[in-house]
Amino acid sequence: MTTLGRNGREGRVRESYAAPSGGANVREVQRVLAQHGGSAPAARGGSLETHSTTITPPRLDAAQVVEGSRLEARVIVGAPVAACGGFLDGIQRSVVAWYPRAMLPAIHATVAAAIRTRAHDRTLHTWRGAPLVERALYLPVALAGAELVAALGAAGVSVVDTLPPDEHAGDRHPQELIGVARQAIQERRAQLEERLATEWCATEQLPLYVDGGISGFAAASRSPLAIGVVKSHRTLYVDAEGMATLAALEPGQRSSAMRVASRGRTQVASWYLRLRAEGDPLGGLVRIEVAEPGFNSERADLVSRWVLAEREPAALPDARWRVMAYGIRDCEEYLRAVAG
C-alpha cells in the first residue's frame, strides 16, 4: 500500500487532464472512416451500455454446498474489520461510430480498469499512479475489407475483429453484430481487470476487493488476496429451499459456502452475505467468491467481516449503494473522470 506524502502531491495534481494514452477517440476514428465512404449513425452518441440487448436470462443453478450438507444461514463470529488494501473495477463505453457499409456497424469502445489503494490516512489513490485505458474500433474484419482495416491501422486506430476469422461472416443482422462487438468489449475489459488483479496478487500483501466475480481470472482466482464481490444475481446458485434461506438472511449473516464452477472458469468457493436490510429479498445481498485452496469456515467468516467493513461510508448517491463498497464507487467515478 502506498502512502502519499509531500512528494505524492505531484502525482495528484498532474500537468494536464490529457486522458491517459489509450488510442484514438471516437472523433478521430470517424474522421478516418469518413474518408472511405459509408454513413454516420443517425442518432449520435447513444451509448450502447444504455440499451441492454444481450443480457443473460435470469435462472437458478444450484451449486454444491461445501459447508455442512445444506444451505443455511450462519451467524458470523467477530466484528467487521477493514483489511482490503485496494479496490478493483473497470468500465466500458461504446458507441456505433460509423457504418462503413450499409448495415455494418463499426463500434468504438473505451475500456478502462483501475485499482484504488487505501493510504494510511484512509484516502484512496490510484495504484501505480494510472489506470489502464484502451480505445479501439470493434468490427468484423472480413466484412469491412482489408483496405479499410489497413487505412485504420495506418491512422493509428487499433482494430479488434469481432468475429473469429473462420466463422462465416455473411448474412448477419446488424443487431447481432453489435451484440458480438459488445461481447468482445466486455472481454477486453475483463482482460484489463484481470491484468491488474494478477499484478496485485503477485506484488502486494493486502486483500484486493474486486467488483464482480474472480472465477474468470486465471492466476488471481487462486490467490488468497482476491476477494470477488458480486452485486447482481441473474444466476442464483441455490434451489427452492436455498432461496427461502437467502430470503431469511439477516443483515450481517451469511449463507453456507458452496462450490461454484462454470465452464471455462476456475472453480471457487462462494457464499451469500446480507450487507443491509431491504424489503426486496435480493436487496442488500452480495455473493462472495474466494479461491478454493485454503478455504474453510473461518476464512468465510473473516472475508465476510472484511466485506461488511466496507459498508461505510455508503456509496450513495449510487442507486446500488446497498451492495456497493465506497471504494468501488470511487474507482468507477475515477475511471469515468479520466477515461469516460
Next chain:
Amino acid sequence: MGEILGRVVATERRPNTPHEFHFWTALDAPVGIGTIVRVEGTNPVSGHLPRVYGVIVEGFSYSDLETPLHDVLGADGSPDRASDAPTRRTEIRLYKGAVLRHVPDDPLQPVPLGSVFLASEQDVAVALRMDAYMKEGQSTGIPIGLYRAGAMASPIFLDADFLLGPEAAHLNITGVSGLATKTSAVEWLLGSIFAHFPEKKGTVAALCFNVKGPDLCFLDQPATRLEPSDLELYDKLGVPPAPFANVEYFAPYTARGYSLNTLRSNESLSHNLRPLTWGLREVLQYAEVLLNKDDVDAKADALIDFIRERVVDQDFQDAALGTTPHRVQSFTELERFFRELLRAMEEKNHEQWRTHHVATIRKVRNRLTNISTRCRGLVTDDGTVSDLPWGAFQDRGVYVVDVANLEEDAQDLIFARVVTQLRERLEKRTLGVDHVVVFVDELNKYAPSDGPDTYVRKMLLDVAERGRYLGLVLFAAQQFRSQVHRRVVGNSGTALFGRMDSDELATPGYATLAPATRTKLATLDKGELMVRHPHFTQPVFVRFPRPAVLSGREGVEKFPPAEEPTLDEAIVRALRPLDRTITLDWVKETIALADEDEVLRARNRTLQVRPDDPKAFFRAQLKRRIPAETVAPRPRPAIRTSPNDDPYAF
C-alpha cells in the same frame, strides 16, 4: 516555477471570468484566504502564454455526497459509525480567486484553465504592481508589512506618491479596540516612512494629536519588549527597531496653571515637553470654531470682527471710553474693555455703541470671556503665547500635541488652529518641511458621519480633499469606519483593517468583500492587517511588528506622572530645563512676596522668551510688577473663581 499547487477548473455553472476564477488543491495545500497565487495558461494568446495573478477570496469544501441525508442513511443514523469508516469520502478544496493582474493585460480574457502555483516573492511584486514603483534607485516604496504564504515571505510596499501625495494620499485604519492594533500600526508606519521616504520627495514630519490617555506619550522611548519575531520583521522590512529620535511634546496647562496637562509629566522626560498656550489674538482668529456652535448671529459676528480688527493689539480710542487709549492684548484686558464700555453706556443711558446694541455687546462679552474659562490652561489671560515651532519644523521630527485631558472646546480650538496653520504654511512653503502627516485617533469623534456640521469636521474634510496637493496628509484611526464621514474615508487612498467587529462588517461598506474575507477580518490576529492601496486590485493581508516605541500603558508605569506640584515646585520644574542651577530654595525666596498670578505670568514670559539668564529675567518680571501691584491692586478677574480648597486663594 515551483511546485504545482492546484488546477484551475471551470464549469458552465461556475465559469471563470476576467476577474474571478476557481481552482482546486490537495487537501494539505498551504493556502487560505488571502493567499496570492499565479496561474499559468497553456494556450498562447497573441504569442504569449497568459499569466494571471490572483488572491484567494473564498474557499469551498465538499464531498461526493448528494445530500446530507445520504450520510445519515449510510451510517444507519449513528454518527460514531460514520467516523470510523475504513475509507474517507472524497473531498474537494475548491478556491475562488480574485484577479490581481493579467500578464499580458490585453486582450483581457477570462482566466484560462491552467496550473496554479504559490506566488513567489517576485510574483507578489508583479501581482500588486509594486514593480512599477520599486525600480532600483528610484523606489518610492514604503514597507507596510510582510505577506506570508507557506514558507514564502514577501515585503509589501506602499507607494509614497499614493500615500503622502501628490497622486493620492491619506490613510485610514479601522478595527476593534485593543485587538486591531490601530495606534500601533500607525506608530510602526511612521517609523517606516521616516526610514524609507525617498530623498527626492523632500522632507517629512509628523504631527500627532494624542487624544487618549498616555497613548502617544512615549514615542521617544524604546519599547520594553520586542520579540525575536518582531526584530525579524524589522530586519526583513528594512526599518530600524528604534524609537523616534526627534520628538517634541506640547500640552496646555491644567486649569490651575501649575503644571502641564499631560500624563507625560515625569520629571525625567521634561526636556522635550513644552507648554501650549495661546493668547487672545490666536483665539479670536478661531473664535468661530467655538461660537458657531452656539446661537451667534450676524450681529454678534459683526462685533467680534470689529474687536478683532480694530481693538485687539492696537491703541484703541473712543469717546465713550475716556481719553486714555485702550490696549487690549489679553483676555484680562478684553474683559476690562467690556466692563468700562458697558459702564459708560449705562451712565449715559445709551442703548447703542457704534451700531452695536447693548444686548449684543453683553452676549459677545459673555461668549468670549467664556472661552477663556472653557479653555483654561490653553488660553492665557495675559496673552503669553507658547506654540509649535511654526516655520522651524524639522525633517523626521515628530510633534505630539497632547489633548487627551482637555475639554471638547479646547480640543476643537487646538485642532482648528494647528491644522489651519499647517495648511497655510505648507501652502506658502514656510513650515520648515515639505510634508506633514497629521495623525488623528478616534476620528469618528471629530468627523462623524452624522451630527452637526462642525468647524473641525469641515476642516478635516478639506484636508482629506485637498491636502494631497499641499503635502498635508491625514492618518486617521477609528473603531468603526461606518461612523466616519464618507468623504473623509472615501478620500483616503490607503485603508488598513485590523480585527473587525462583525456588526461593523455587516454594514453596507463591506458588502464588496467576499464572505470568507469578512470572516478572516473578524478573526485577524494582533499585528495582522488587511491593506487596501490604489495599486492593489484586491486587498492583501500583511503582518507588521510591534512598534519600537514604549506603549502608553507601560510608559506610565515606567515613568509615573508627577504629583500635582505646589506653586514653588511648578516653577522649579518649568524653569529647570532652562537653567539647571535653579533650586527649590531659590524659587521660594524669589517668589515669596509675589502673588500666584504674577508668578505664573513671570514663568510664562520666561518660557516664551527663553532668555540667556533665566534667573535674572524671571526675577525682573516679578520686580517690575510687584510695586504696581502694591500701589493699586487690580481686582482679580471675575471669571476666575477660586475653589474653596485652593490654598493659594486669598
